[in-house]
Amino acid sequence: MVSRNSPSLSKSRFAAGLQCxxxxxFECFSRDLxxxxxxxxxxxxxxxxxxxxxxxxxxxxxxxxxxxxxxxTVAVQxxxxxxENDEIRTLFEAAxxxxxxxxxxxxxxxxxDGSLDLIxxxxxxxxxxxxxxxxxxxxxxxxxxxxFVRKAGLMHIDNTYVYAGGDYDLERLFTVEDASAQAQTYxxxxxxxxxxxxxNVLGSSTEPAIATGPHCTKPYVCSFYGHCHPAELPHAxxxxxxxxxxxxNNFKSAGIREISDIPTGFQGLTDRQLRVRxxxxxxxxxxxxxxxxxxxxxxxxxxxxxxxxxxPALPLYVGTRPYRQIPFQWSIHxxxxxxxxxxxxxxxxxxDDPRETLALEMLEALDxxxxxxxxxxxxxxxxxxxxxxxxxxxxxxxxxxGRIFDLHKVLSANYYHPEFHGSWxxxxxxxxxxxxxxxADLDIKDGTLASLSFGQMISPETSEEEKAxxxxxxxxxxxxxxxxxxxxxxxxxxx
Ligand code: SF4
Numbered sequence: 219m220v221s222r223n224s225p226s227l228s229k230s231r232f233a234a235g236l237q238c239x240x241x242x243x244f245e246c247f248s249r250d251l252x253x254x255x256x257x258x259x260x261x262x263x264x265x266x267x268x269x270x271x272x273x274x275x276x277x278x279x280x281x282x283x284x285x286x287x288x289x290x291t292v293a294v295q296x297x298x299x300x301x302e303n304d305e306i307r308t309l310f311e312a313a314x315x316x317x318x319x320x321x322x323x324x325x326x327x328x329x330x331d332g333s334l335d336l337i338x339x340x341x342x343x344x345x346x347x348x349x350x351x352x353x354x355x356x357x358x359x360x361x362x363x364x365x366f367v368r369k370a371g372l373m374h375i376d377n378t379y380v381y382a383g384g385d386y387d388l389e390r391l392f393t394v395e396d397a398s399a400q401a402q403t404y405x406x407x408x409x410x411x412x413x414x415x416x417x418n419v420l421g422s423s424t425e426p427a428i429a430t431g432p433h434c435t436k437p438y439v440c441s442f443y444g445h446c447h448p449a450e451l452p453h454a455x456x457x458x459x460x461x462x463x464x465x466x467n468n469f470k471s472a473g474i475r476e477i478s479d480i481p482t483g484f485q486g487l488t489d490r491q492l493r494v495r496x497x498x499x500x501x502x503x504x505x506x507x508x509x510x511x512x513x514x515x516x517x518x519x520x521x522x523x524x525x526x527x528x529x530p531a532l533p534l535y536v537g538t539r540p541y542r543q544i545p546f547q548w549s550i551h552x553x554x555x556x557x558x559x560x561x562x563x564x565x566x567x568x569x570d571d572p573r574e575t576l577a578l579e580m581l582e583a584l585d586x587x588x589x590x591x592x593x594x595x596x597x598x599x600x601x602x603x604x605x606x607x608x609x610x611x612x613x614x615x616x617x618x619x620g621r622i623f624d625l626h627k628v629l630s631a632n633y634y635h636p637e638f639h640g641s642w643x644x645x646x647x648x649x650x651x652x653x654x655x656x657x658a659d660l661d662i663k664d665g666t667l668a669s670l671s672f673g674q675m676i677s678p679e680t681s682e683e684e685k686a687x688x689x690x691x692x693x694x695x696x697x698x699x700x701x702x703x704x705x706x707x708x709x710x711x712x713x
Pocket of ligand 1: 237
């Protein structure tokens with residue numbers, strides 16, 4: 219049970235404790251050990267806040283308990299007054315404390331019989347098992363204070379909603395899943411034991427001895443991942459492609475941490491994993507006898523194509539759905555049979571729907587001849603979506619799919635360099651094969667940041683000067699992706 223000097227628990231700390239008691243301990247006593255929040259993570263948090271605010275409108279009008287989290291005591295007092303006021307039927311961010319657990323309920327509605335309905339809001343597109351403890355701990359606290367929760371549920375985004383323009387149709391944008399029975403069971407059974415365990419850990423003067431493992435990334439990447447995984451081995455066994463938990467446990471039992479320590483004949487490795495092991499042991503790349511044939515299966519001129527996309531939780535363009543990938547930029551390098559290389563690019567420059575202009579410019583650049591080299595199936599999927607969205611150009615767009623050549627697929631089936639470290643992503647392949655070409659000199663170094671930057675570039679709040687800078691950075695990033703593909707292709711094709 220809670221001791222006098224224990225820190226308080228919260229929804230997020232309870233979730234942290236369920237993932238790993240050491241994480242909970244760090245969250246409460248050693249926040250400074252946490253990994254820095256990346257711009258990508260920050261954007262996710264911000265996106266969640268916007269969704270949460272919009273979700274209130276579906277239940278409005280209501281009273282927002284506006285005190286920030288660090289003013290919990292005041293928020294609890296305001297909530298108490300609102301709970302006693304019959305005029306107020308709905309509360310947003312209602313604050314409660316019970317047994318040292320502080321919670322804020324996203325949406326709470328009062329029923330005529332005095333019971334309450336509790337809604338947790340998530341920007342996900344489905345109800346997931348990890349959401350249940352979030353709901354149940356709130357129910358535990360609220361019922362602990364003597365209220366009765368009649369219904370408890372999760373409101374999330376419905377990704378089948380199609381935006382028709384204007385204000386969002388909140389009845390369609392959000393869906394509520396009832397979790398009353400599960401939350402009731404959880405709150406009255408598992409929660410108590412789990413809380414006891416957490417309080418015991420928090421009452422201790424030392425962190426619990428918990429080894430790293432699959433729980434460090436499931437259901438969330440732990441915010442102390444970097445602290446617990448200092449200087450990973452250069453070829454740790456978890457770099458084996460598609461390595462199972464069972465195989466990792468077998469390595470652990472055998473005291474094997476590095477790929478090079480896996481003895482010949484060790485049971486349970488797939489052919490692909492064996493090839494990776496052999497490449498690491500010998501220090502030499504693996505190349506299948508089919509690689510050159512596969513690389514030659516192209517027609518000149520060879521177009522290397524890459525898209526950048528945004529996938530907003532709240533759809534921006536008419537006819538799109540939540541989280542739908544919308545291309546806003548492409549880069550194409552075209553290699554002719556004499557070795558000549560030409561570059562063209564497109565970057566949408568306004569807040570309107572980029573798809574039609576982007577598609578038309580791309581069709582012109584790709585002409586009707588030559589292979590289209592992509593890296594993974596991402597570009598083909600986007601082209602098919604463009605074809606669905608633009609019926610006038612459907613035929614021409616679908617024709618492109620017949621010319622696609624997936625360099626990633628060819629590489630992952632036929633080639634492995636020990637410095638790939640278990641990944642065939644372009645960011646892993648490039649430094650191993652073309653060490654003098656990297657993303658290090660660029661402002662934008664990955665697709666997520668490109669997506670965030672585009673959002674910033676089209677925002678009316680961004681100055682013209684800043685827009686111009688972002689535009690340059692986006693163009694440089696997408697261009698580097700296709701440049702990288704060209705150089706990887708050239709490097710590997712020897713016949
Ligand atoms: S990184 Fe893993 S072991 Fe370390 S605190 Fe997080 S979940 Fe626990």
